[in-house]
Amino acid sequence: MKLIIAIIPPEHFNHLLDDLDEQHLPGLTVSEARGFGQNDRDFTDVEMPPKLRLEIACQDEEAETIINAIYKSAHTGQRGDGKIFVLPIADVLRIKTGERGPAALGPAPAASEGAKI
Numbered sequence: 001m002k003l004i005i006a007i008i009p010p011e012h013f014n015h016l017l018d019d020l021d022e023q024h025l026p027g028l029t030v031s032e033a034r035g036f037g038q039n040d041r042d043f044t045d046v047e048m049p050p051k052l053r054l055e056i057a058c059q060d061e062e063a064e065t066i067i068n069a070i071y072k073s074a075h076t077g078q079r080g081d082g083k084i085f086v087l088p089i090a091d092v093l094r095i096k097t098g099e100r101g102p103a104a105l106g107p108a109p110a111a112s113e114g115a116k117i
Contacts, residue, residue, distance in 0.1 A: 001089035001102055002063040006054040007033055008074040008082040013052055016073035020056075023065050026105055029055040037083070051082060057089060057105055 008016065013030075020028070033053040056066055067084055074082055094104035 003087045004056045005085040006070045007051050012074045019069040
């Protein structure tokens with residue numbers, strides 16, 4: 001399992017959402033973010049342009065497709081395009097059902113998939 005964190009300009013979000021929807025996006029968390037990258041050290045807190053932080057938990061085999069969709073939607077070749085981080089997920093728990101592991105990321109699993117609390 002992977003956690004994909006992408007920091008992108010807000011103007012790319014709707015196009016990205018359309019692209020991810022075509023890929024059957026497993027789920028998405030969005031929050032507003034501010035910060036600076038390696039070439040942006042001259043920004044003050046007030047001048048930092050707003051960005052969106054996207055977090056997508058997915059199965060290993062879905063990660064590359066999602067990463068490519070984010071890149072394709074957000075890439076302009078200009079300063080401020082953002083970053084994509086990919087982290088391993090040790091475990092996940094679906095609070096509603098108690099499912100754990102990969103089964104907790106997708107639709108209701110078969111009886112043999114994933115462990116429950």
